[in-house]
């Protein structure tokens with residue numbers, strides 16, 4: 458199964474923010490949308506960074522509540538690992554495990570077209586394994 462199939466099931470909406478949004482803006486967005494990360498986009502809609510709840514906790518731990526007014530560009534991760542719609546679930550499990558992060562934006566020809574979380578990957582992986590088990594059972598019953 459590939460990322461295109463996951464996006465077909467979950468949709469292509471991505472929570473984004475501009476680099477000058479404050480950490481408080483980001484916290485409010487995460488809370489409203491009940492998500493764990495926001496993709497930071499530049500003038501042309503290109504991926505400029507990613508900020509997750511972990512970055513915010515770290516920045517607040519270091520800087521105290523003054524950090525709430527800082528621009529997200531100071532706390533985000535700027536080197537973002539992305540995938541494409543043709544990336545596979547197995548590749549994403551490897552990338553997320555190696556990189557120790559739980560979100561991967563999906564980019565096609567430089568444009569942000571979706572995002573997958575570790576929750577999406579695990580859910581679809583379980584469905585895939587269950588389908589394989591059912592197929593094997595059918596094979597043994599009829600074989």
Ligand code: AMP
Nearest residue numbers: 507509511534536537538558559560561
């Ligand atoms: P997360 O597991 O998504 O909460 O992120 C853990 C850390 O990895 C945070 O510092 C994030 O900014 C960073 N991060 C999250 N997703 C990515 C990604 N796709 N590429 C690079 N860094 C990321």
